[in-house]
Amino acid sequence: MELALFCTRVTVLIFLLALYSPCKFIQSPVEFGSLNFLQTTTTSSLDFGRILFNSPSVVLRPQSPKDISILLSGLSASSYSKATVAARGAGHSIHGQSQTPDGIVVEMDSLPNNIVIHRKGDGEAGVSYADVSGGTLWVELLRESLKVGLAPRSWTDYLYLSIGGTLSNGGISGQTFKYGPQISNVLQLDVVTGKARPIVKWVRAFYDDFEVFTRDQELLVSKPDMVDYVEGFMVLNEQSLRSSYIAFPAQLDFTLDLSKGSRKVYYCLEFAVHDYQLLESNADQVVEEIKRQLRYIPMLVYSVEVSYFDFLNRVGMEEVSLRRRGLWDVPHPWLNMFVPKSGIARFKDLLLESISAEDFEGPLLIYPILRDKWDSNTSAVLPKASPPKENVLYIVGILRSANPSTCSSQCLRDLLRHNRHIVQVATAAGAGGSPPLIGAKQYLPYYSVQSQWREHFGSKWQRFLARKSQFDPLAVLAPGQSIFQRKYSLSDPTTAHPSQ
Ligand SMILES: Cc1cc2nc3c(=O)[nH]c(=O)nc-3n(C[C@H](O)[C@H](O)[C@H](O)COP(=O)(O)OP(=O)(O)OC[C@H]3O[C@@H](n4cnc5c(N)ncnc54)[C@H](O)[C@@H]3O)c2cc1C
Structure with a gap:
């Protein structure tokens, strides 16, 4: 099989984070709407280095880029939250680079792994490229692209690294002299920023x-x-x-x-x-x-x-x-x-x-x-x-x-x-x-005399009275507005009228 190499356009979902000073997370969970946080996962404080084991406060396993966006917008919109957020790809860092003590770890491998290969000619870029999520492993992309006779052209030696993780650094190997590092082979990034606030x-x-x-x-x-x-x-x-x-x-x-x-x-x-x-x-x-x-x-x-x-x-x-x-x-x-x-x-x-x-x-x-x-x-x-x-x-x-x-x-x-x-x-x-x-x-009128209320409502007074007698005939509600006096029976003539 002839292998057409592609490199010029890899669309990667990646997010860049504006880090805040470390501090305990979550002032108000309401800010994050529908997001489900986990207290911990087996991987959230672990990396290849086995040297640092920083535990986050919570872990997010996003189901879509929108989840990440909601999280970051929520944090950015609040002047009070000082939480930090770390993306975790495959966790092959050495010194806790994908950890955050007391912050939020976002585990990118939970994102749907939709790899879409665009062949030269059917894409608008005029080159072959792949659209992938930031949590996709390079080995997964290789398997998928080989199916259609294509492959990325710049590699790392080891393939069980995430695309987002290596693009955070460089991505180098024996092909770098020829095609440049992986970061030179990206056409486009969808970026969810830490400055998402309007x-x-x-x-x-x-x-x-x-x-x-x-x-x-x-x-x-x-x-x-x-x-x-x-x-x-x-x-x-x-x-x-x-x-x-x-x-x-x-x-x-x-x-x-x-x-x-x-x-x-x-x-x-x-x-x-x-x-x-x-x-x-x-x-x-x-x-x-x-x-x-x-x-x-x-x-x-x-x-x-x-x-x-x-x-x-x-x-x-x-x-x-x-x-x-x-x-x-x-x-x-x-x-x-x-x-x-x-x-x-x-x-x-x-x-x-x-x-x-x-x-x-x-x-x-x-x-x-x-x-x-x-x-x-x-x-x-x-x-x-x-x-x-x-x-x-x-x-x-x-x-x-x-x-x-x-x-x-x-x-x-x-x-x-x-x-x-x-x-x-x-x-x-x-x-x-x-x-x-x-x-x-x-x-927000304040009157206590019927004639004033009548004058205030003007031509709307009769309709107002009719609605009151329809929905609150005993004038149980809203006594503090001082418009109506409480009635004790529907036939009570003394209280059928507004307060005097
Ligand atoms: C066995 C082994 C072999 C290696 N071989 C090579 C090699 O040949 N060439 C080479 O260049 N490097 C190599 N590395 C280093 C490797 O490229 C980096 O450690 C890389 O960061 C690991 O990717 P990861 O997905 O495991 O990232 P993680 O450790 O999960 O994360 C690394 C950094 O990237 C950030 N990050 C992860 N995903 C995203 C995302 N989607 N958006 C934004 N930020 C993100 C994290 O927050 C963290 O700061 C090797 C490492 C190991 C352990």
């Missing part, structure tokens, strides 16, 4: 003009194909300037004029671009293109790159810091409002009249959302659009903390009174049938 580009840009700020925010929500997240906040004082600075690790090298009495207010627009969604361009390009379209104060723009997990967990990171400083378990006189676009500038003025910018603690969020993303069949209440086709409305979150060391119980009562005042003015109907001045609605 990245988020997160940008903050500062404004001192509310109109320009909101116009730019609205521009961003009109570009969902480019932008994945839009928020923003009012910068009332030094503390809010540094808002969520732990999650947003940028060095803000400027000082805003926020001195007492200056009454100057700044606005920070935030947006993010997730790189996993982008097919043809990269996140940096998209961010630059967006920035070119914005009109923030020149130079006052900052971007950071964080993991997808850390981005979504940004408030959790702040929580840890606030708890450490004793600022988490304090009273929170929060108020959230949906404000129609037509009323947002007036609402901003109302806020600035009602709150004292210097001692405001906590974030004051303000950002647009789109009405057509809401299902009108739910009981959530949005303000009326004005004009009727206006799709943009705003969410404003006045997420204040009242630290007892600086805000007494009287001070807390004052803050709650201020909130009620804001709600009253912002939700007031227009005089003499004219449109309301602001026309806002509360999000």
